[in-house]
Amino acid sequence: MRVCVVGGTGNISTPIVKLLQEVGHEVTVFNRGQRGPLPAGVKVITGDRKQRAVFEAAMQAQHFEAAIDMICFDAEDARSTVRAFAGARHVVHCSTVCTYGVQYDWFPVTEDHPLRPISDYGRNKVAADRVFMEAFYRDGFPVTIIKPTTTFGPQWSLLRQIAWEASWVDRVRKGKPIAVCGDGRALHQWLLVDEAAPAFVFTLGRERCLGQIYNMMKSESGTWADYHRTAMQVIGREVELVGVPLDTLLAAKVPNVEICRDIFSHNSIYSPARLLRDVPEFRPRLSLEASIARVYEAMCREQRVPDSDLETWEDRLIAAQRRVGAQTLA
Numbered sequence: 001m002r003v004c005v006v007g008g009t010g011n012i013s014t015p016i017v018k019l020l021q022e023v024g025h026e027v028t029v030f031n032r033g034q035r036g037p038l039p040a041g042v043k044v045i046t047g048d049r050k051q052r053a054v055f056e057a058a059m060q061a062q063h064f065e066a067a068i069d070m071i072c073f074d075a076e077d078a079r080s081t082v083r084a085f086a087g088a089r090h091v092v093h094c095s096t097v098c099t100y101g102v103q104y105d106w107f108p109v110t111e112d113h114p115l116r117p118i119s120d121y122g123r124n125k126v127a128a129d130r131v132f133m134e135a136f137y138r139d140g141f142p143v144t145i146i147k148p149t150t151t152f153g154p155q156w157s158l159l160r161q162i163a164w165e166a167s168w169v170d171r172v173r174k175g176k177p178i179a180v181c182g183d184g185r186a187l188h189q190w191l192l193v194d195e196a197a198p199a200f201v202f203t204l205g206r207e208r209c210l211g212q213i214y215n216m217m218k219s220e221s222g223t224w225a226d227y228h229r230t231a232m233q234v235i236g237r238e239v240e241l242v243g244v245p246l247d248t249l250l251a252a253k254v255p256n257v258e259i260c261r262d263i264f265s266h267n268s269i270y271s272p273a274r275l276l277r278d279v280p281e282f283r284p285r286l287s288l289e290a291s292i293a294r295v296y297e298a299m300c301r302e303q304r305v306p307d308s309d310l311e312t313w314e315d316r317l318i319a320a321q322r323r324v325g326a327q328t329l330a
């Protein structure tokens with residue numbers, strides 16, 4: 001099929017574009033042209049999707065048979081996508097499990113779970129999803145919604161639980177302790193981007209996926225303490241994990257702690273059963289260790305491991321936590 005990927009050079013979308021090409025689709029990406037490179041043979045349309053009329057006219061002029069929208073974040077984006085790809089056979093929209101929020105009625109969370117987003121990101125994705133499902137039921141707009149959980153890859157640095165930052169990797173290398181949230185036992189699911197690509201690519205053109213919503217993750221889960229210990233094995237050194245309460249992390253203004261507050265401090269276990277049933281090509285098999293190793297190798301190769309000696313906040317945080325611990329014991 002003639003497929004447009006809106007985005008296409010991102011963390012998740014890069015392997016999607018590669019796989020689309022490998023299985024024989026004719027691929028075009030639409031982006032602002034700030035990242036790359038793209039595989040040979042992939043066509044590029046440069047533009048900003050926020051310039052709605054230009055974006056929609058450019059997409060309509062191409063008469064794409066299918067599209068994967070990786071950067072649809074709110075109802076306005078969704079309405080624009082519906083207009084841009086009117087007449088297409090299939091459109092896949094990338095949503096998020098943040099649409100469910102963090103107050104769960106059951107585990108693992110299935111697609112029929114109530115939606116109680118706690119962040120603007122989650123609320124806006126709910127609004128976008130609603131636009132698409134209304135278009136499906138009202139006009140037969142051929143959409144499928146995929147809700148990924150944490151999907152990481154070589155474009156990113158190695159994740160950690162308490163914040164969006166990567167100096168912890170160097171701390172491990174240098175034998176310094178690292179902080180986790182609470183007891184580090186919040187449960188999570190991690191998926192490597194390469195293993196996510198088949199979910200998007202093999203949904204396309206599948207009749208039974210039309211009008212469906214799919215969670216996308218590995219069935220297996222682990223604690224963040226497990227995650228960090230697995231990363232230590234990859235990095236080659238074991239260090240102490242120091243538990244710090246979420247309130248303390250917030251009060252200490254840990255850089256980019258919001259990801260922990262909104263997502264990583266909570267148990268978040270979702271069921272991919274529906275996706276595994278309908279898209280059997282989606283079969284994540286890589287171990288967490290192998291997945292982490294792919295990202296760590298990219299960080300080392302591209303010299304993207306930040307020098308932890310230039311960051312002092314984690315030493316101060318851990319020292320303060322040890323003082324509290326000593327007082328409590330006394």
Ligand SMILES: NC(=O)c1ccc[n+]([C@@H]2O[C@H](COP(=O)([O-])OP(=O)(O)OC[C@H]3O[C@@H](n4cnc5c(N)ncnc54)[C@H](OP(=O)(O)O)[C@@H]3O)[C@@H](O)[C@H]2O)c1
Nearest residue numbers: 007008009010011012013031032033034035048049150151
């Ligand atoms: N990774 C996760 O853990 C996770 C979990 C749940 C949901 N998601 C969802 O996954 C999607 C992100 O996919 P990704 O990781 O591939 O994206 P990404 O890494 O953020 O890359 C964004 C892509 O879109 C392009 N782009 C950004 N703004 C644009 C604009 N205004 N107009 C045109 N192109 C634009 C970028 O290229 P240029 O900069 O060159 O324009 C790039 O190709 C989001 O919908 C997110 O909600 C991710």
